[in-house]
Amino acid sequence: MGDNIRIGIMGWGNLGKGTKEAIEKTPDMQLVSVFTRRDPQQVGSNFPQVNFLPANKAEEYVDSIDVMILCGGSATDLPEQTPYYSKLFNTVDSYDTHAKIPEHFKSVDKAAQENGKTAAISIGWDPGLFSLNRMIAEAILPEGNEYTFWGKGVSQGHSDAVRRVDGVKNGLQYTIPKEEVMERVRKGEDPSLSAKERHLRECYIVAEEGADKKQIEEEIKNMPHYFDEYETKVFFITEEELAQNHAGIPHGGFVIRSGKTGPEASTNQIMEFGLKLDSNPEFTASALVAYARAVHRLNKEGQTGAKTIFDIPPVYLSTRTPFNMRKEML
Amino acid sequence: MGDNIRIGIMGWGNLGKGTKEAIEKTPDMQLVSVFTRRDPQQVGSNFPQVNFLPANKAEEYVDSIDVMILCGGSATDLPEQTPYYSKLFNTVDSYDTHAKIPEHFKSVDKAAQENGKTAAISIGWDPGLFSLNRMIAEAILPEGNEYTFWGKGVSQGHSDAVRRVDGVKNGLQYTIPKEEVMERVRKGEDPSLSAKERHLRECYIVAEEGADKKQIEEEIKNMPHYFDEYETKVFFITEEELAQNHAGIPHGGFVIRSGKTGPEASTNQIMEFGLKLDSNPEFTASALVAYARAVHRLNKEGQTGAKTIFDIPPVYLSTRTPFNMRKEML
Numbered sequence: 001m002g003d004n005i006r007i008g009i010m011g012w013g014n015l016g017k018g019t020k021e022a023i024e025k026t027p028d029m030q031l032v033s034v035f036t037r038r039d040p041q042q043v044g045s046n047f048p049q050v051n052f053l054p055a056n057k058a059e060e061y062v063d064s065i066d067v068m069i070l071c072g073g074s075a076t077d078l079p080e081q082t083p084y085y086s087k088l089f090n091t092v093d094s095y096d097t098h099a100k101i102p103e104h105f106k107s108v109d110k111a112a113q114e115n116g117k118t119a120a121i122s123i124g125w126d127p128g129l130f131s132l133n134r135m136i137a138e139a140i141l142p143e144g145n146e147y148t149f150w151g152k153g154v155s156q157g158h159s160d161a162v163r164r165v166d167g168v169k170n171g172l173q174y175t176i177p178k179e180e181v182m183e184r185v186r187k188g189e190d191p192s193l194s195a196k197e198r199h200l201r202e203c204y205i206v207a208e209e210g211a212d213k214k215q216i217e218e219e220i221k222n223m224p225h226y227f228d229e230y231e232t233k234v235f236f237i238t239e240e241e242l243a244q245n246h247a248g249i250p251h252g253g254f255v256i257r258s259g260k261t262g263p264e265a266s267t268n269q270i271m272e273f274g275l276k277l278d279s280n281p282e283f284t285a286s287a288l289v290a291y292a293r294a295v296h297r298l299n300k301e302g303q304t305g306a307k308t309i310f311d312i313p314p315v316y317l318s319t320r321t322p323f324n325m326r327k328e329m330l
Numbered sequence: 331m332g333d334n335i336r337i338g339i340m341g342w343g344n345l346g347k348g349t350k351e352a353i354e355k356t357p358d359m360q361l362v363s364v365f366t367r368r369d370p371q372q373v374g375s376n377f378p379q380v381n382f383l384p385a386n387k388a389e390e391y392v393d394s395i396d397v398m399i400l401c402g403g404s405a406t407d408l409p410e411q412t413p414y415y416s417k418l419f420n421t422v423d424s425y426d427t428h429a430k431i432p433e434h435f436k437s438v439d440k441a442a443q444e445n446g447k448t449a450a451i452s453i454g455w456d457p458g459l460f461s462l463n464r465m466i467a468e469a470i471l472p473e474g475n476e477y478t479f480w481g482k483g484v485s486q487g488h489s490d491a492v493r494r495v496d497g498v499k500n501g502l503q504y505t506i507p508k509e510e511v512m513e514r515v516r517k518g519e520d521p522s523l524s525a526k527e528r529h530l531r532e533c534y535i536v537a538e539e540g541a542d543k544k545q546i547e548e549e550i551k552n553m554p555h556y557f558d559e560y561e562t563k564v565f566f567i568t569e570e571e572l573a574q575n576h577a578g579i580p581h582g583g584f585v586i587r588s589g590k591t592g593p594e595a596s597t598n599q600i601m602e603f604g605l606k607l608d609s610n611p612e613f614t615a616s617a618l619v620a621y622a623r624a625v626h627r628l629n630k631e632g633q634t635g636a637k638t639i640f641d642i643p644p645v646y647l648s649t650r651t652p653f654n655m656r657k658e659m660l
Contacts (some may be wrong), residue, residue: 135659139620140619140647141613262348262351269613270604274600274601275601276516276599278597278598312643327432329640
């Protein structure tokens with residue numbers, strides 16, 4: 001297995017764990033080590049076959065890791081970590097703060113270029129595969145409208161918000177695309193609707209004993225920015241129901257391009273890409289691992305610097321040879 | 331407009347006409363000439379603003395056309411035309427005889443390489459975008475099953491077959507994916523079903539006066555290879571109904587990857603790409619035009635030879651700058 005791509009994982013949350021699983025499903029990669037800022041012994045106690053090391057030991061592995069997959073969060077970890085580790089390793093991250101991507105790209109590109117490394121940023125599904133589909137669909141059908149629907153899925157920020165309401169013991173929030181709006185889009189009706197009009201929000205709340213449920217519901221529904229402009233439903237459930245029916249981290253959504261072609265632009269052409277994920281972090285991790293393969297190959301070819309999902313030739317993602325791919329998959 | 335990409339169209343069927351329309355929807359391309367094997371004057375009489383020329387004049391345009399879009403058929407035109415014109419021009423074709431793609435690639439690659447040209451083959455949706463989605467989905471979710479459903483759409487081969495039946499004056503055939511099978515796939519059930527079990531066939535038939543409709547229906551339903559193993563429905567309609575309700579060339583379909591992730595491969599992850607096209611040739615033409623842009627750019631960078639949809643970095647398809655794309659679309 002000497003030719004395997006040697007992978008490091010930086011960060012051991014849900015994304016890091018999913019990355020370990022995804023690596024094990026490939027025939028051409030091996031996990032060299034997981035790096036964590038917590039106590040490696042404690043963190044790794046349930047995974048005796050994995051080599052856990054403190055994050056500050058990563059520098060010692062520059063010659064034995066081909067790609068470092070960065071599994072930290074976008075708020076504070078990745079803006080620091082990706083530029084730093086892209087000086088030492090080829091990297092992949094899932095940086096998802098859309099508004100700050102150009103800034104992140106710039107700092108990562110500089111670090112990677114100066115050190116002959118290749119870094120794929122903002123890999124996952126949005127940003128990621130959704131972006132890719134939006135872009136390709138627009139390029140093919142320049143006349144038209146694009147719609148992104150998110151969900152059904154758990155929104156972390158909105159779940160945090162409902163848990164801060166007085167009298168709420170626990171709870172979470174699902175973002176749900178409105179099926180009737182999606183059907184109108186799929187028919188080529190091109191409705192002009194904001195994100196607020198395309199989605200509804202469902203909250204599953206465990207109330208504290210004796211709490212005023214009507215009051216909780218009112219407070220959630222009127223919460224500025226988070227809920228007040230949305231159609232919001234609030235359901236009260238028990239702690240047991242929450243644990244039993246809402247333990248997963250599902251997500252997904254749809255990117256639909258409603259394009260027009262022909263002499264009068266009168267022909268409807270609908271392109272749709274959708275994901276239904278029972279585990280958001282496990283899927284994102286699987287994308288990171290496929291793009292780690294691409295990053296390794298690009299770097300071997302001398303293509304250095306920061307790359308996004310737009311830049312990377314799809315052929316680099318697969319374990320198939322180009323010949324086999326043309327024969328079997330085209 | 332001196333920097334526009336200068337396009338030639340070879341062949342003036344539905345695909346050639348769609349290509350002209352698609353070029354007109356771009357801000358960065360201009361149609362230099364349409365080449366046809368028929369009488370240019372007659373063929374072009376309804377399009378006074380387009381320059382029609384005989385096919386054998388194409389050689390004179392090597393310096394004034396950046397990309398020649400080849401709009402001939404896969405059976406006899408493209409196996410000859412693509413290698414031939416790839417010696418003279420950068421080209422794009424929609425070669426769709428899946429079994430012979432490796433052979434076609436080889437002959438086109440040789441012609442293009444030897445002459446410093448770039449040629450994108452088998453562009454469209456299947457082969458094309460469907461292939462791309464199959465490949466990316468497999469790379470991200472290596473453990474899983476892939477399902478391609480075609481339709482609802484008109485199948486040319488099957489329509490020809492029903493029209494050859496005794497007593498049939500006119501008619502056509504739609505291939506239709508079975509909705510209940512798609513739902514099972516979307517739920518992650520991974521049914522093991524052949525193409526015959528995933529699709530049904532609907533025939534709309536105009537019978538000749540006095541023809542035995544029962545006999546026609548029997549003959550169609552029992553036609554070997556074409557219909558006998560499929561669930562087939564036969565509807566008799568009038569010539570007027572055929573003209574009114576079945577004049578379009580719709581098609582489309584779905585590529586679904588049902589993948590598994592996680593420690594026990596117990597997490598369902600569904601990726602789906604779908605097209606609902608009111609005009610199959612206009613959509614395919616729109617894809618050819620976007621890939622013509624990519625071919626032009628690749629050639630300018632010195633990336634010559636035959637390319638498939640797998641090889642081409644998506645960024646080359648769009649009129650947006652890479653910076654704008656990262657800012658607005660990622």
